[in-house]
Amino acid sequence: MNIGLFTDTYFPQLSGVATSIQTLKNSLEADGHSVFIFTTTDPHLGKGTIEPNIFRVSSVPFVSFTDRRIAVRGLFQATKIAKEVKLDIVHTQTEFAMGMIGKYVAHSLDIPAIHTYHTMYEDYLHYVLNGHLLKPYHVKQITKAYLHKMDGVVAPSQRVKETLRRYGVTIPMRIIPTGVDLTAINENPRRDVRKELGLSSKDKVILTLSRVAAEKKIDQILDVLPEILEKEPNVKFVIAGDGPDVQPLKDQVTRLSLEDYVTFAGSVEHSDVGNYYRMADLFVSASDTETQGLTYIEALAAGTKSVVYSTDYTENVFDNKELGCTFKTKDEMKNEILDYLKEDRFTIPENIKKNKLVDVSAATFAHKIEDFYQDAIQNKRTTEVNYD
Numbered sequence: 001m002n003i004g005l006f007t008d009t010y011f012p013q014l015s016g017v018a019t020s021i022q023t024l025k026n027s028l029e030a031d032g033h034s035v036f037i038f039t040t041t042d043p044h045l046g047k048g049t050i051e052p053n054i055f056r057v058s059s060v061p062f063v064s065f066t067d068r069r070i071a072v073r074g075l076f077q078a079t080k081i082a083k084e085v086k087l088d089i090v091h092t093q094t095e096f097a098m099g100m101i102g103k104y105v106a107h108s109l110d111i112p113a114i115h116t117y118h119t120m121y122e123d124y125l126h127y128v129l130n131g132h133l134l135k136p137y138h139v140k141q142i143t144k145a146y147l148h149k150m151d152g153v154v155a156p157s158q159r160v161k162e163t164l165r166r167y168g169v170t171i172p173m174r175i176i177p178t179g180v181d182l183t184a185i186n187e188n189p190r191r192d193v194r195k196e197l198g199l200s201s202k203d204k205v206i207l208t209l210s211r212v213a214a215e216k217k218i219d220q221i222l223d224v225l226p227e228i229l230e231k232e233p234n235v236k237f238v239i240a241g242d243g244p245d246v247q248p249l250k251d252q253v254t255r256l257s258l259e260d261y262v263t264f265a266g267s268v269e270h271s272d273v274g275n276y277y278r279m280a281d282l283f284v285s286a287s288d289t290e291t292q293g294l295t296y297i298e299a300l301a302a303g304t305k306s307v308v309y310s311t312d313y314t315e316n317v318f319d320n321k322e323l324g325c326t327f328k329t330k331d332e333m334k335n336e337i338l339d340y341l342k343e344d345r346f347t348i349p350e351n352i353k354k355n356k357l358v359d360v361s362a363a364t365f366a367h368k369i370e371d372f373y374q375d376a377i378q379n380k381r382t383t384e385v386n387y388d
Helices: 016-030 075-085 097-109 121-127 136-147 158-166 182-187 218-231 246-255 270-279 294-301 312-317 330-343 350-358 362-387
Strands: 002-006 034-040 054-057 059-062 065-071 089-092 113-116 152-155 173-175 204-209 235-240 262-266 282-285 305-309 324-327
Touching: 002 016, 002 075, 002 097, 016 034, 016 270, 016 294, 016 362, 034 065, 034 075, 034 097, 054 075, 065 097, 075 097, 089 097, 089 362, 097 113, 097 136, 113 362, 121 136, 136 158, 152 158, 152 362, 158 173, 158 312, 182 270, 182 294, 204 218, 204 270, 218 235, 218 246, 218 330, 246 262, 270 294, 282 294, 282 330, 294 305, 294 312, 294 324, 294 350, 305 330, 312 324, 324 330
Parallel strands: 002 034, 002 089, 034 054, 089 113, 113 152, 152 173, 204 235, 204 282, 235 262, 282 305, 305 324
Antiparallel strands: 059 065
């Protein structure tokens, strides 16, 4: 198949969506498909960089998310390219500009279009005029309108599927958790990240790795850190990533007198995340807005146990204490962290890890997406025959 992925977010931007798209692209290509990415320009991309099968259209920073981009043109350019490469299917990854361009391209070429609903927008309304402009009702209407006449939608988790059904979305829908490139996590050049961050082998290191923003709830981990240190004084907390909440979190560290125990590692290239997971004793995430949980699976792939917020998705992944555990409250999070720290139970047994990773591998992810593509193409052909 010739597959077109349409997205507002792609590397060099760092995000779970960008990682998901790259993982899908690489896995589909490994299966013999041709994948073409239609995305936005990016000022951080080196001038003259050659990107095979990646087409970029003019863009500007997105309102309230200035580290993200939104296309301002490219409709006819994308359509022309899509015709030249003879796309068989369009797979949109955004509801914004590039998503609308993808829908138009699919309509123009009379090919199916499916969509992956990556983001639970109700959790992010505070970014738009502090929540005064858009309400959950608007999210419902916008989502329903965007998915109208699409040929299918991918829900990364049960929670996403239930939300879309609540919105009144009735098109074909499949729950397909995003896969992880296990090879990239474990085979890239290894570095001693602890040494680079000034940490010793005796330190018990807690890691969180994500966009540093309010919805990630990193402040809640900092809130319980003083109590953890009372019982485990050798603990160090590494915050890896960048984003709008770096300074507020640094201010919180100062207020709590945690300067000697917290390290801000800054932005981490995706090719290097495996080194960060491996240097940590525990991966912790207090975020309750995740739809895909890529960081959890990456930590698991690297062999690092996790303590994460409880959702239908994480409950399914961490159904064995040897992999990690989930929590609902800050007290539960603190107690789970302390349970692992005091027993030094950090390493995941290889056989348990291997069995769990089969279900979340990039190959499994791609195969499930391929099946959805084939069904969408077949359904469109059948519909056309019936219509005539």
